[in-house]
Amino acid sequence: MELICPAGTPASLEAAVEAGADAIYCGFRDETNARNFPGLNFSREELRKGIAFAHRHGVKVLVAINTFARAGSFELWQAAVDDAAAAGADALILADLATLDYASRRHPDQRLHVSVQAGAANPDAIRFYVEAFGARRVVLPRVLNVMEIATIVRESDCETEVFVFGGLCVMEEGRCSLSSYATGKSPNMNGVCSPASDVAYTERDGRISSTLGGFTINSFGKNELAGYPTLCKGRFATPKGSGYIFEEPVSLDAAVMLPALRDAGVTALKIEGRQRGRAYIAEVVRSFRDILSGLDKGQTASSAGLAAMAEGQTGTVGAYRKSWR
Amino acid sequence: MRDPETTELQGLPPRLPQWLARAVAPLPLAPLQPALALMLARISRAYPELYDRLGEHAEKRFGIDPTDLPFAFVLEPKPGRPVVRAVRELPEGLDASIRGPLAGLIGMAEGTFDGDALFFSRVLWVEGDVAAALALRNAIDDARIDFDNILLGGFAPLATRLSDALRKRVRSLPALPGGRAWN
Numbered sequence: 001m002e003l004i005c006p007a008g009t010p011a012s013l014e015a016a017v018e019a020g021a022d023a024i025y026c027g028f029r030d031e032t033n034a035r036n037f038p039g040l041n042f043s044r045e046e047l048r049k050g051i052a053f054a055h056r057h058g059v060k061v062l063v064a065i066n067t068f069a070r071a072g073s074f075e076l077w078q079a080a081v082d083d084a085a086a087a088g089a090d091a092l093i094l095a096d097l098a099t100l101d102y103a104s105r106r107h108p109d110q111r112l113h114v115s116v117q118a119g120a121a122n123p124d125a126i127r128f129y130v131e132a133f134g135a136r137r138v139v140l141p142r143v144l145n146v147m148e149i150a151t152i153v154r155e156s157d158c159e160t161e162v163f164v165f166g167g168l169c170v171m172e173e174g175r176c177s178l179s180s181y182a183t184g185k186s187p188n189m190n191g192v193c194s195p196a197s198d199v200a201y202t203e204r205d206g207r208i209s210s211t212l213g214g215f216t217i218n219s220f221g222k223n224e225l226a227g228y229p230t231l232c233k234g235r236f237a238t239p240k241g242s243g244y245i246f247e248e249p250v251s252l253d254a255a256v257m258l259p260a261l262r263d264a265g266v267t268a269l270k271i272e273g274r275q276r277g278r279a280y281i282a283e284v285v286r287s288f289r290d291i292l293s294g295l296d297k298g299q300t301a302s303s304a305g306l307a308a309m310a311e312g313q314t315g316t317v318g319a320y321r322k323s324w325r
Numbered sequence: 326m327r328d329p330e331t332t333e334l335q336g337l338p339p340r341l342p343q344w345l346a347r348a349v350a351p352l353p354l355a356p357l358q359p360a361l362a363l364m365l366a367r368i369s370r371a372y373p374e375l376y377d378r379l380g381e382h383a384e385k386r387f388g389i390d391p392t393d394l395p396f397a398f399v400l401e402p403k404p405g406r407p408v409v410r411a412v413r414e415l416p417e418g419l420d421a422s423i424r425g426p427l428a429g430l431i432g433m434a435e436g437t438f439d440g441d442a443l444f445f446s447r448v449l450w451v452e453g454d455v456a457a458a459l460a461l462r463n464a465i466d467d468a469r470i471d472f473d474n475i476l477l478g479g480f481a482p483l484a485t486r487l488s489d490a491l492r493k494r495v496r497s498l499p500a501l502p503g504g505r506a507w508n
Contacts, residue, residue: 008463009378009463009466009467010467011436011466011467011468011469012466012467015436037459037463038380038382038456038457038459038460038463039378039379039380039382039459039460039461039462039463039464039467040378040459040463043377195456196455196456196458196459197454197455197456199455199456200453200455201450201451201452201455202452203452208450220447222447224447225445225446225447226444226445226446226447227445228441249445275441276439276441276442277433277436277438277439277440277441277462277463277466278436278466278467278469279432279433279436279437279438279439279442280439280441280442283439308337308442308446309439309442310442310445311441311445312445313445313446
C-alpha cells in the first residue's frame, strides 16, 4: 500500500519525502484547495520546485484542487488545473464536477483522483467518476467500515485511498455547512473550515473560551485538553445534558486496521494534516513507514504511538470498526 | 460520549526550573536589546521568504511570552525594519500573543515541536488575531531558521555543539505536569 502524506509548505514536503512518503499531496495558496489557511500552501514556483525535489527522490506529488468552483470565477480553478499539470503533478485531486470535466477534457493524459470532498461513498458514485472523467482513484469518505470498503473495492474499477491518521470530519465531507453557518466561509467553497480570522480565545475565571464567528463553541478548564475550534467539536447544551454532540476532540489512528485495509484491497493510505508543522509530518510519516515495513514482515501495530500529535491527545479507529448504519 | 476504541496518550516539552526564572528576574533587560535586534536583522536578511508567507500579517505586533521566564518579547516583523524588544510583561494592544514554555516555543521555531500538538495539550496558547499567529507559525516553520548560525555566525559549529548539549540538559528537565500548565 502507498503512503500518501500531507505538505502545507515546501519544508513539510521535504520532511515528508525524507521520512519515507510514497507520495505527497499539497495545494496552491488560494481558495482552490481545502486547506486555505494563513501562511500555508504553495506558490506556482514552490510547487514546481517541490515536484522536482520529490521526483528526484522517486516520490510522487498529488495536487489538491478540491474545493467547489464558485460561479463567475471558474478561471481560478481552471488556472490551478493547468498550472498543476504544467508543473508535472503526478495526479490532481478534484471534487467539483465542473473542475473534473475541465481537467479531463483539457488534460486527457493527466491522472485524476476523486477527493474525499466529493463524498463518493458507494460503487455507483465511483463508477460515475470513472466513466465520466476517467478517474483513476477515489479517496473514500471517513464514514465506511472495513467491510464496506472491501465491497467498494470489489465492485469498483478504480483504486481506493483511505485516511489512516489525523483530524476527523463529522462524516459529511463536502457537504458540511457548519463553518458556513457560523462564519459565512466553508472548506467546500473557500477552503477554510472555521477560518482563523473568525476564531478568538478569551480567558474568564480561569477558563479559556473559544468563539467562532462570535458564537461561543467551547470552554476549557485548566486541566482539559483542547481540540480544533470547529463547530463539530463544540460543546452544546441539550435537554439530555451538555457536552460533545457531533464529535469529541480526537484524531484518527487506524494503525491497528492496516492489515484489514490491506486485505480489503485498499491501494493507498492517507495521512491528514496539511495545516500541521513539519515536526508532525516527519514524525507521523516515519511512524507509518515503520508500521508498513513491519506489516510486510508479518508484524502488526496496536497504534501509531503518536499520542502527542493527536487532537485531544486521543486516538480512535473512527468508522473502520463501525457496526451500525 | 467517548469512543470505546480511544486510547489516552501523552508527550510534552520540558519547563525551565523555577530557580532559573527567579535567578534571572532581577537582571536588566536593556543588555538583551542589541543581541535581539542583531538576531532579528540577520533572520530578516537570511530568510526573506518569511515575509511572503506572513503577507499582510508582517505589519502586525506579536507578543511572544515564554511562560517559564520572567520576561517576554514584542515582535514587529515589518519588512526591512523589523523590531523586537524584551519586556517584563506584554503590553495591551498587541495584535496576537503566543504563550508557552521556552522549550516549546524554541522547539516550534526549530521544527522539533508541532504547534497544533502543543495547542491540543494546552502547553501553548494564542490570544488575539489567530490568523496572524498562524501565519507567523507557518512562516517560521517553513523557513527552517538555523538559529545557531543566526546567533553566533562563524562560531556556529561550536555553537551547535554547545546548544546540543544544552538541549540534552533541558530535555532532562521534568515535562510539564500533564501539559496542563498555562498562564
